[in-house]
Amino acid sequence: MFHVVKIGGSTLANLQSAFFDVLKNRIQQGEKIVIVHGGGPEINKKLIESGLPLEMKNGVRVTSQESLSCVKTVLMDITNTKLVERLNREGIAAQGLSGAEDFMLSCDFLDKENYGWVGNVQKVNTKTIQNVLEAGKIPVIASLGVTENGETVNINADTAAGETAAALSAESICFVTDTPGVSVLGEWMKCLTISDILKSILEGHISGGMVPKVEAAIKCLDLNIKQVRITDQTLSGTELLKEVLIT
Template identity: 40%
Template sequence: MYAVKSSFPLFHTTLPNSTTPIHRLRQQSSLLTTSVIRLSAQMRVDILSESLPFIQRFRGKTVVVKYGGAAMKSPELQASVVNDLVLLACVGLRPILVHGGGTEINTWLIRLGIEPQFLNGLRVTDAATMEVVEMVLVGKVNKTLVSLINRAGATAVGLSGKDARLLTARPNSKDLGFVGEISRVDSAILRPLLEAGHIPVIASVASDKTGQGYNVNADTAAGEIAAAVRAEKLILLTDVVGILGDRDDPGSLVKEVTIKGIKKMVRDGKIAGGMIPKVNCCVRSIAQGIHTASIIDGRVPHSLLLEILTDEGVGTMITG
């Protein structure tokens, strides 16, 4: 027999050699298994205890989460996001989920022989594209997310910006077609849902005063909804690590930045393309009273919990 000491007291044991009787092997195997279970349980309890201050801070507060990008492609990451959302609801937060579905929209457009086009990070939307957008976002993605949340143990309610005139839009520009800017948010439909403990799941389409449908950027929709319900925090789950100080260096993540700093980065050309609508909606929501807005990497498992329930967070947090 020979002894091996571990840095974990539970694992301080004597390992067997080839002459150890079989019953001793079984006893030691059982001891090791029990030790692992005890260690795992202790770690879970410690993590939960460390989360308490964050749970107390956000309990009863509304958090708006925009969901899209790579986190929507993978079934594993999709399940992670849904479970995190349900956990947050269970500990007393009031989450609202606003979603896009760009990748799936592109897939359907290509199947129909329509080439996806973008201008300054926004989808160019003609009448045919608008039909596909509504079919995918309202008819497919929204229903899928509602079903997943319900199966995970919470109660989700599927909506689009058209329902109860939640979002009223106006045209963005002639070059973009049926792409809308949000002119008004009527959050009356959301408040009773939140008070009842339900999770609103909102597809980012809207209509104007005549009923014409518009494709609305999901980041923008999330930001305006967050401002309307006076949310504590806006979180954009996306497929980038956050805002980079150098766009060519993934290691140059900016952990925290003010509105003033964001505007300087845009002027200096450090933020461009699809990141512009994201930072613009964060800046606008903070200007309307949101405490913080974060752009986080939805490809990281449990990134939502890391952002809300830890000091370190994950991604970039924007403050006033």
């Protein structure tokens, strides 16, 4: 069975050896791991160096044509390359991929007027992913997509990971962050139901960049991915559930 691990940009620079040990253990147990990553802090740094504005709306990066060039450079030439090199150093064979390659993540525009060159995933071509796995390597996918006209677009990495997991009918997905999970009213939650999440968003207890994470997680639950977690490098953290389990 497939298992998707999404690594947030803020976590990438601080990955610990213990994280790779967990991955190796899961691979040795026969799990087919697929990694999807973002690159937020590095993108911010590149935009500032280039004199371009940083703008977020509803947890989504507003991406002009000018800033898209920075996003592509960071995601593929910096974060993807570094992560693949680190995995290989840690003894995990890996291959870097872009969601824009071979129409892997086919998109239309999320809302061009509000967000610019940001994609809304319509279809995931899993063939390339499966080919890499069959070659004995972990696919490491940068969160870019492509429109039917061949235009590269930025994709929120949480969304890209969720759509990839759904297309693979993955057994589980972990959204790896620099926090121990989802916090509500100052408390790290062991588990949350969909109704808990929606209520917390409405009341403002879940906000900012955590909103697309939990929305992507909800979509994964709706698509019957059995285990959905928002977690730190332990891959434990907060489990998200459709409803409360009665035991």
